[in-house]
Every structure is written in C-alpha cells, then in structure tokens.
Amino acid sequence: MGRLIKAEFRKVLTTKSWWALMIPAAALALGFALGWGAFTNDVGDALSSSDVQAITDAFGITIGELPMGLLAIGHGINIGLTFAVIFGVFALAGEYSKKTITTTFLTAQNRVSVLSAKMITYSIWGAIYGLVVAAMASLGIVLTEDSERLPTAGQWLGVVGAAVLAGVLATLFGIGVGAVWNSVVGAVVTLSIYLILVENVLVFLSFGLWQVDWLGGVLPNGTLNGIVGAIGAEAFGAAGVHVPGLDSEAAWGLQYFAGAPGAFSWWASALIFLAWTMIFFVGGWTANQRRDIT
Template identity: 55%
Template sequence: MGNLIKAEFRKTLSLNTWWVLLIPLALVAFWLTFAWGSLTNDFADFLGSKDARELTEMVGLDPSQIPVGLLALAHGVNIAQLVPALFGVFALAGEYRSKTITTTFLTAPNRVSALTAKMLTYVAWGAIYGVVSFGVSALAVMASVDSGRWPSTGQWLAALGGTVLASVLVTLFGIGFGAVLRSVPLAVVLLMVWFLIVENVLVIAFWGWGDVRILGGILPNGTANGIVGGIAADAFGFNSLNLPDSVDSGSQLILQLTAGAPGVLSWWASALIFFAWTILFFGLGWAGNQKRDIT
C-alpha cells in the first residue's frame, strides 16, 4: 500500500494540475475574504443602529462582541473549496481520459488496493488545499478587518479544522462524481453549474415555503458550505436550529447568507450530511470501477 500511495503522489506531482489549481484557490480565497471583510468591517457599527439592534436583540446577539472576520473567512473558503472538488474530478475521470487507468489497475494487486491508495493520497491533497485556503483567507481577514473584530483563538482553530475537513470531503466527493460520470468536461461543468447556480437558486426560491427552506441544509453545496459557514452561524446564533420564530423568514435568510450558509442546521450536522453525500458518490464511483472495462 505504501508503494501504491507513493506512486499516486508521483503521478499527481508529475502533472501541472496540482499547482495550477492552487493559484485560483489562493486568489479566490484571499480576494473574496478580503472583499467581504472590507464590506463587513463596519458591520458591528451597523448592528448598533436602532433598527438593526432590535433584530440582534431578538436573536440574542451582542453587536459589540461579533468578530465579523469569521464571516468573511467563511465566505472565502466556501467558494474556494470548489477548487479541490475539481481537483478530485481529475483523480479517476482524468485517468480514464488519458488512458493511464489501465496501468494503474494492472500494476496494483487488485482494484481495491489501487482505489484505496488513490483515496488516501487525495485525502492528503485535500488537507493541503484546505490549509492553503485557510491560510490565505486568514491573511485577508487580518488585512481587511480591524483586529478587535477578528475571530477568537478558539474560532480560528475551529475554522481551520472545518476548512480542512470540508476540503478533504469535497475532494473525495469530486473523485466519486468524476468516477461516476467518467468524463472530465462533463463532470466539471455539471459540478460548477450545480454548486454555483442551480442549488443556490433552489434554496433562495423555496426559502419561504415552510420546511422546504431546509434544502440548504441537506443538499451537497449547502452542506459543504455549512461546515465552515455553520461555525460562523453557530457563533452568532444564525443557524436554523436556534433562530426564534419571532425572526421572519426574510431576516433569517439575510442572517444565514451573512454567515455564508443559508439553511445551515449546524456545522456538525452539515459535516455529517455532506459526509453522507461523499460516501454516496464515492461509493458509486468505487463500485462502478470494480468491474468496469479498462481496455
């Protein structure tokens, strides 16, 4: 297994994909965090206004104690995590496209060993992407948000852990998604369209439909975003489990959009649900590649 993992690392390092994708990851994470941090740097002052203060009191918030930097960081890393998902797509779908999957399977004792080595290798890559994403987003927070509004030490650590966890899971999700479709262009297009457009439109469109608003807490993009976004939502009492009925649905949507995760239940619930999505697609990809013709 050690040699198979080593071979997988050599395979990915021999290509330009790993570092080419690091560039948009860093740019997206930094500039989205910086932009959102700049916009929300005066957020606490806004919450001190009369109308907004009434809203914050209803949800039990203290405007003077809100580290808005955590909100900015959640937005940056949530959008950037699409990059490791795309990186995962290339893991198996890319090998089918380049015909190297034949060598991969024939040089391993069996396909289970080959796929296990690939999974472990991409877990490590997902963690690396997560650390980079968090690092540049943290720098953007420090550059755009007043120090008094930065996350606490515990929130920094929670955001780091959540970012790494989300990055690992979306990488494995990408592997499974690409393995099921076995086409890099198709998988990339469908993944981006669903994550960036379709699901967001569905969540916002059905937000006012009672329990249907939970769509953001159970669909893939929403639950992936809900890991780090849920940490921000939990910190401010914005998640769907503890928002009081006195807060109307429109205000709930605005609050949860502020946390970067509309419909989020809680960070741990989001992690568990997205883990289930990951297992579903990775399992389908795994099962489909056990007997798939490689000639």
Template identity: 55%
Template sequence: MGRLIKAEFRKTLTLNAWWVLIIPLVLVSFWLSFIWGRLTNDFVEYIGSGPAAMIAAQAGLAPDRLPVGLMAIAHGVNIAQLVPAIFGVFALAGEYTSKTITTTFLTAPNRVSALSAKMITYVLWGALYGVLSFGVAALATVITVDSTRLPSAGQWLGALGATVLAYVLVTLFGVGFGAVLNKIVLAVLLLVAYFLVVENVLVVVFWGKTDVLGAILPNGTANGIVGGVAADGMGINSLNIPGAVENFDKLGLQLAAGAPGVISWWASALVFLAWTLVFFVGGWAGNQRRDIT
C-alpha cells in the first residue's frame, strides 16, 4: 500500500494541476477574507441594533467584542473549497481521460488496493489545501480585523480543524463526483455551477417557505462546517435564534456567517459526509466493474 500511495503522489506531482489550483485557492481565500474583514465595523454597527442586538444579548456577547474575525475566515475558506473539489475530480476522471487508468489498475494487486491508495492520497492533499487556505484566510483576517474582534485561541483551533475536515471531505466528494460522471469537463462545470449558483438560488428562493435546504444540501452543509463554527461563535445558528426574529433577518445573519440554514458545524459535517459517501461509494462501485482498455 505504501508503494501505491507513493506512486499516486508522484502521479499528481508530475502534473501541473496541483500547483495551478493553488493560485485561485490563495487568491480567493485571502481576498474574500480581506474584504469581509474590512466590513467588520459595519457589521458591528448592525449587530448592535434591532433583532441582531437581541441575539447578541442572548448569546452573552457584547457587540463590540463579537469574534467577527471568524466570519471573515469562513467566507474565504468556504468559497475556496471548490478548488480541492475540482482537484478531486482529476483523481479518476482524469485518469480515464488520459488513459493512464489502465496502468494504474494493472500495476496494483487489485482495484480495491488502487482505489484505497488514491483515497488516502487525496485525503492528504485535501488536508494540505485546507491548512494552506486557512493560513491565508487567517493572515487576511489578522490584517483587517481589530484585535478585540479576532477569534479566541480555542476558536482559532476550531476554525482550523473545521477547515481541514471540510477540505478533506470536499476533496473526496470531488473524487466521487468525477468517478460517477467519468468526464472531467462535465464534472467541473456541473460542480462549479451547482455550488456557486444553483443551490444558493434555491436556498434564497425557498427561504420564506423552508429554511432547511441549507442544512441538508451539499453546498450548504459543506459551508456549514466552517460557517457553523462562526455561527456558533456568535450564537446565530438555527438552534438558538429566537422565534421573534423574522425569517429574512435570520437569513441575513446566517449569510453573514457564510452558512445559511446551518444548524451546527458537527451536524453539517455529518450530512456532508453522507453526501460524500453517496458519490464516493457510487464512483468506487462503478470503477470496480468498469472496463479498461
């Protein structure tokens, strides 16, 4: 297994995708966190009045000392997590496109070993991307957010752990999604369109009727892992927002945390894990039977 994992790392390192994708990862993580950090003062003014003030009071937090730095981090890493998802698509779909899958399967003892080595390799890549994305987002946050509004030590660690977990899962989601479709271009286009446009539109359009879509669909639950840490830090997840707060006030608050509909970070992680398993197991099963030439 060790040799198969080493071979998988060599395979990814010989291609340009791993470092080319780092460019948008760094740019998105940094600039979204930077921009959101710049908006901190406006947010603090908002959180100190209206229904938001009631939420802050119930959470036992003074508006001027809210850890809004968590929100800046969440926005940066949540959008940037599309990068490891796209990278994951190349794991199997890329090999079928380049016809290297034949060599991969024929040089391994069996397909289970080959796919297991690929899974372990991409888990490690996802973790590396997660650490990098968090580091860049944290830097932008420290630059732009007042020191009294930065996360506590425990919140920094929580956000880091949540980011690494989210990036590992979205990478595996991308592996499974690409394996099911088996076409790189189609998989990437559908992934980007759904995560950036389709689901967000659905969540906003149906918010007045139901606010659970963000807590059960793939993009919302992927965002909810890190966004849930930010929401928990400010007491604005769906479990503890007072009933008196209007639906669209709640939507605005949760959008501010980068995770509309979020219940909690661990619930989001479990739901997104289920989505990941659906595609990953489906792709795994399909590749056990798929012919190679």
C-alpha cells in the first residue's frame, strides 16, 4: 500500500492538474472573501448607526462587535472547494482518459488496493486544498472587515478545521463522481453546471415559491457549503440553535449571507454530505470492480 500511495503522489505531482486547479481556487477564495467581506462590513457599519444601536442596546445586543467576517469567509472557502471536487474527478476518470488505468490495475495487487491508495492520497490533497482556500479567504476578510468584526481565535480554528474536513470530503466526492461517470469532461461539465447553477436555482425557487427552507440542507452542494457556512450562520443564531423572534425568512437570509442556505448545522451538513460522498464513492468503487480495461 505504501508504494501505491507513493506512486499516486508521483502521478499527481507530474501533472499540471494540481496547481492548475489550486491557483484559481485560491484566487476565487480570496476574491469572494474580499467582496463579501466588504459588503458585510458595510452592513455592520449601517447596523452600528446611532439610531439602530439605540434600539439594539435596549435588548443588550452590541451590533458593532458581531463577527460579520464569519458571514463572508464561508463564501470564499465554498467557491474554492468547488475546484477540490473537480480535482478529485481526475483521480480515476483521468487515468481512463489517458489510458494509464490498465498499467495501474495490472501492476497492483488488486483493484481494491488501487482505489484505497487513491482515497488516501487524494484525502491528503483535499486537506491541502481546504487549508489553502481557508488561508486565502481569511486574508480576504482581514483586509476588508474591521478588527472588532473578525472571528475569534476559536471561531477561526473551527472554520479552518471545517474547511479541511470539507476539502477531504469534496475530493472524495469528486473521485466517486468521476469513477461513476468514467469521463473527465463529462463529469467536470456536469458537476460544474449542477454545483454552480442547477442546485442554486432549485434552492432559490423552492424557498421563493413554496417556502421550503431546508432543501439546501440536504442536496450535495448545499451540504458541502454548509460544513463551513453553517458556522457563520450558527454565530448569528440562524442554524444549529433557535433564537426567539428570528423567523424562517430571516434565518434563511442569514444562512444565505453565510453561504449555507438551508443548513441545519455544520455537523449535520458534514454527515449528510458524507452520505452523498459514500453513495458516489461506493458506486464508483463497484463499477470499477467490474469495468473492463484495455
């Protein structure tokens, strides 16, 4: 197994995909965090006006000290982790596309060991993606948020840990989808359209037309986003806990600003996305045990 893992790392490092995907992931994580950080900081300024503060002070709430940065950091991390999903697609589907899968399977003890080595190797790469996008998103909010609106040290560590977990699961999810689809182009195009467009439209329509506020909390993209985004939503009482007086529309709006509309909590999002990951990973595993190689 050690040699197979070493071989998988060599395969990754001798191709351009790992840095060709990591560069835009880092750039978009920074860009989205900068944009949302500036926006949420402006919202914090508006809420800190004397008239609004006079009302909130009566309820013992200090708006100016709310961690508005938590509402922005999730967007940067979530968009960056989309590339971790795509990176995972290359693990197996890429070998089929390049016709190297035959050598890989024939030189290994069995296919189970090959897939296990890929799972371990790409889990490590997924953790690296999570750390990189978390660092870039953190830089984005540091540059745009006032210091009193930044996350606490504990909240920041929680976000980084969640980003690493999400990176690992995102990459494994990509491996599973690629293994089932058996095509890099097909899997990447389908995933990109679904993750960026289709699911977001479904979530907005379900909430706007039918007042279904939980759909994003059970679909793949929403649950992946919720692993990090729900931490920000929970800080404002919009997920994980119930705040008296916060109706479903306001809670959904805060979840959206945190990048996790419909999320129940960060740990629930992680468990549900793990289930989606296992469905595709086991499906891809099963398909590749029976698939002919040439």
